[in-house]
Amino acid sequence: MGAKYRAGVTDEPDDDAGDAAPDAVERRAADVDAGGHGERLDRWLTGLAPEFSRNHLQALVERGCVSIDGRPQAKTAHRLRAGQHVEVELQPTDESRAFRAEPMVLDLVFEDEHLLVVNKPAGLVVHPAAGNWSGTLMNGLLAHHAAAATLPRAGIVHRLDKDTSGLMVVGKTLEAVTALSRAIAARDVHREYLALAWGRIEGAFTVEQPLRRDPVSRVKMAIAPAGQGKPARTDVFPLGVGEAGGRPASAVHCVLHTGRTHQIRVHLAHAGHPLLADTLYGGVPALGLLRQALHAARLTLDHPVTGAELRFQAPLPADLAGAWAQIGAAGLAG
Incomplete structure (x- = not known):
């Protein structure tokens, strides 16, 4: 638990032709x-x-x-x-070079023959795309175990934004990938986040607003008009209120009921509480943060093969921990 492994060359035989292609x-x-x-x-x-x-x-x-x-x-x-x-x-093309193994340090919280749980650092892109064709988590997974090359997206069944840190589950076999994907679709994989948001949040609330791609800026998501977009629900619980640069700021615990792109970021901004340093959605930087103040802190799921309940929790990384301390907020309860 909590060990860091270096993803590298596997014990599989070398395939010079495959490497060169x-x-x-x-x-x-x-x-x-x-x-x-x-x-x-x-x-x-x-x-x-x-x-x-x-x-x-x-x-x-x-x-x-x-x-x-x-x-x-x-x-x-x-x-x-x-x-x-x-x-x-x-x-x-850059795209053709994307699906290759690249040794990197993976912070593995758990691993067995069926799945792994990784604590992703902020700044690491999960899957290759325009502008990030290498150095992604997928590249690291391809280096970590040979079977990743045979799996859709190297076993990745859900994502975190580049600048969001925290827990992700990854399948290592086709059986596990299929079961995990179904569990996520059925909302049986539970994800909880810690965040710092602008404004005074002193009572729990729920944002239930559908999301779609922003029609003006394709890098953003937006609240969709009634009858459009994909359903999305976020529960928000206050953990403390402090100040950042003379303005009120709050620490919150967010529980996802759906897993839409940028869901927490858009929902909190819609509620008038954009995340600290989330400049894409109107959250100005503060407390030394250089990325949106969002961390996937807790992950709960049933093992896709054994059925055993798995519960994982990742502490705040240094940048968020420092900002959290300045707010003076409590952490997650048990």
């Missing part, structure tokens, strides 16, 4: 015919390498991976002339 580089060349005369370089390349997107081919040009008559050409809008010889080094 994501980085395989092909060189392709052709002469510009009469039909290509006057065409933009990036557009012409889509005919030479149709399996790649135009955006990726443009990036290859800008990286110096394309030459014309032996001279590098870094301008995507360069106009070609008939008879020119074009060569391109077809480097793999």
Whole structure:
């Protein structure tokens, strides 16, 4: 319990071909015919390498991976002339490199042959996506155990935001992944959070508002109009009230009944209590925090194979613990 393991090379035999595949580089060349005369370089390349997107081919040009008559050409809008010889080094896309093992330290709270529970630090992205194609929890899981490569999303069945810390359960077998996914859908996996929010919160309340993607900013979620979006409910319990920069701020215990993207952040902001340092939803920084003040502190579920009840609790990380102390709030009860 609480031990840290270094995810690294497994005991499985090396597979040189498998390791090399994501980085395989092909060189392709052709002469510009009469039909290509006057065409933009990036557009012409889509005919030479149709399996790649135009955006990726443009990036290859800008990286110096394309030459014309032996001279590098870094301008995507360069106009070609008939008879020119074009060569391109077809480097793999960032997406194709995403699903690879990357050794990293994992703070494992629990692990058996069926599942593991990890205490995710703030700043760690859970799953590769645009802007974060490597260095994610999924990359670490692929390095931690060989079976992860055979599982959907390496066994990840739910997520935490990049800058939210705390507990996550991950399946290690297809049986466990399937059972955990069903338990989450049935709301039989219980997740509780600790948060610091702006304003004075002295009584418990519930926010039950559907959520959808913000129609203006695609990086945000928003309260949906009646009859739209996905149902979402958050229970909020006060743990203490203090001050941050001369303004009231409260420590709260949040219980999720659904697991929508950014749910607690949007619900508390909707209630007039955005999280400290959650700049995406109007929460200004305070108490030295550089990320939203949210921590997945408690996780309760039935083991997907044995049926035994599993209960885990993760202490506040240093940044939140320091801010919590300044508020003077209590912690979670038993």
